[in-house]
Amino acid sequence: MLRLQGTVPFVRQEWRFLLFGLLLSFWSGPGQTYVISVFGGHIRSDFNLSNGEFGTIYTIATLVCAAMLWKAGPLVDRLPLKSFVLKVGLLMVAATMAFGFIQGPVTLFFGIIAVRFMGQGMMTHIALTSMARRYEAERGRAVAVAGLGFPLGEALFPPLIVLALGLVDWRLIWPALAVLAAVTLLPAASFLIRHTSHQDGAGAAVLQAADEDAKHWTRAEMLRDKKFYLLAPTAMAPAAIITGLFFHQVYFIELKGWNFEFWSLSFSVFALASLIGGVISGFLVDMFRARRIVPFLLLPMTIGVLLFAYTSTQVFAILVMFFLGIGSGGTNPVLSSLWPELYGTRHLGAIRSVATVVMVFGSALGPVFMGLALDASLSIEFIAIVSALLVVISALLAKIALRLR
16 A cells, blocks of 8 residues: 655655756746736737737647647656756747747747747646656655646746836846746756655656556557547646636626736735645545546636636635636646556656647637637627536546546
8 A cells, every 4th residue: 555654754855856846837937828928918019919810829839839749748758857857948948038039920939839838848748747757655745746836937927027027128028037947947957856765656767677567558558548538628628718718818807897907916816726726636636546536626617717707796806716726726736646547657758748738739729719709709608608518528528537447
């Protein structure tokens, strides 16, 4: 039976590797929607883009990233983690630096591909895959601690960028972010990536020579498994809903007649709730296993979306962000632990890259379909009901999947 350590001793023993994961998830921020969308008004103004044109560029670039991740994801299974992270980190710094020099729609397209692929794609993929592989008994909590970088980024990047936009041109902010990433992430990687005796999982190199009797699925085998396709909507739905809502947040808030400054401040509630959701789901995964939690994973997000649609008083923004944050934060520990539970860890990078492609695909489709609904003058209530139905269907499919042998 797997031994569950106390959380405080676990974090004290494994703080280096956990901090490594946290730094990667934090510095995925420049490639995430919550950062890029802050620059949206300036980008549209400078390049004479409409909301629809910018959204189309963003969506196509994100889909290109998904295709690239399909090919690049398995590299985390084959290359030494330390050297691979340094290369990805350098490319992330270069992509962030280059984004400050875009000159028009074409370079914007390639700039978005670069920061999205390296940030939302590879940095996130490496952080969560390495946690799920190195730990078994404490896998849920390891992913949760490493995932704290996401709410930390959500809490710090948007307000600091808004403050900087009032002082300097938006193009100067990206090189500054690149320098900060280079100073904080790259030197720390070599120091933090160490295998310890307390890690009851295994790195990729260990798995190549050990545990031959255990079943470790290849990506090709997983793609022939019906369970994966039944679980895919659960991976896609949160990305589609959250990205779509945040990408069109300015228009949504205008429709509701809420104060956007108050809404922006409520992002701190989202970040705090995301942290809480991640920690709670990490504990639940270690206690009950991810497969028992998956059918209920998106319930808080559904509550948040319905509250957003059916409440008129602005103060409810706090509750909306709380439930959205709980749902968003709980997703990574559960799903990142589910794939090794079902398919083993030897080919986890290749397998998890497919799940990440599904997530990225959802994040690309969310803004498009919500945008089309808004263009068709469909109500926020209609969008919320469709989103809630998507979650219910995803939960039912997940329950069916996990009953299959």
